[in-house]
Amino acid sequence: MxxxxxxxxxxxxxxxxxxxxxxxxxxxxxxxxxxxxxxxxxxxxxxxxxxxxxxxxxxxxxxxxxxxxxxxxxxxxxxxxxxxxxxxxxxxxxxxxxxxxxxxxxxxxxxxxxxxxxMCFVAFQRRFDANFMRLKEAVTGGEVGDVHMMHIVSRDPSPPPVNYIKASGGLHNDMAVHDFDMARFLAGSEVAEVYCKGSCKVDPAIGEAGDIDTSLAMLTFENGVVATVDNSRKATYGYDQRVEVFGSKGMIQSNNKHANTCVVSNDESVSTCKAMAFFMDRYADAYRNEMVAFVDCAHEGKATPVGVEDGRAAYLIGKAAKQSMETGLPVKVADMS
Known part of the structure; x- marks a missing residue:
């Protein structure tokens, strides 16, 4: 070969x-x-x-x-x-x-x-992260039973430059799009309806650029699963990436990654280091894993695990979230296409 x-x-x-x-x-x-x-x-x-x-x-x-x-x-x-x-x-x-x-x-x-x-592989690298792959395994393997609810938290340590914001397509199609894709990936179903609230809590300049920096979206899936997606452009304690999947048999959670696993305990406190502060560090292994997956698909002639249709679906959820936020009403994803 x-x-x-x-x-x-x-x-x-x-x-x-x-x-x-x-x-x-x-x-x-x-x-x-x-x-x-x-x-x-x-x-x-x-x-x-x-x-x-x-x-x-x-x-x-x-x-x-x-x-x-x-x-x-x-x-x-x-x-x-x-x-x-x-x-x-x-x-x-x-x-x-x-x-x-x-x-x-x-x-x-x-x-x-x-x-x-x-073959066209669209890069949603979080699907190739060990934590998220384990979440998917628990769902598809029935470990949590029938999935009832999911909670996805995705908060950046600091907002990007305003010039980036202006050309980004907005929080829902730049930042949250990863979370919308992850929600579909874990639920194994398409999103039927989105209800979203959003505002500027971090930096007024982001609002002046026509975007938001804080968002909470509720996704209702065709299979009945309900998910919340919680986004912020600034978390003072690091890059906050957590997921919980709750079902009829129990739940599975993935927590933040830290630079080390050490815990300091004394008479004043029990503490550890902050969560990793840079997405390239947090997802270093995932970036490598997705590229290796692409190369393997190329060699073996297999269909890509994530393609144009997944990029389209995540985009439509983001579009529905933005419309819901602007109108104050739930929005059917089917109405976006």
Missing amino acids: APLKVGIIGVGRIGRCHCASVASVPTKATVSMICDIYQPALDEVSAIFHVPKTTNDPIELINDPDVEAVVICSPTDQHAGQIMAAAKAGKMIFCEKPISLSLEIIDEVAAVVKEAGV
């Missing part, structure tokens, strides 16, 4: 992460080419990972015969066009979320990918 030849578009923070993940499995995959408009970053990453080819042109990378699979880590507004170009070139595709901030464009992407008959 020859290593899969991978081309990576965008070598910023997440692109470098994926370079490292590919490099960690040299018998399965190799980075054959990278692309970025910022030449110093391109030169640096090429040197670190010994990448033989570089370019400033994504289309050149997509059409290069030494690229079998394209990993898209470019800005959001470029994702859809690059997916479609790669699909038409017959390449296997891995793309960071979101596919697009437009349902019409997402559907166009889906049609092009289907017509080309290529």
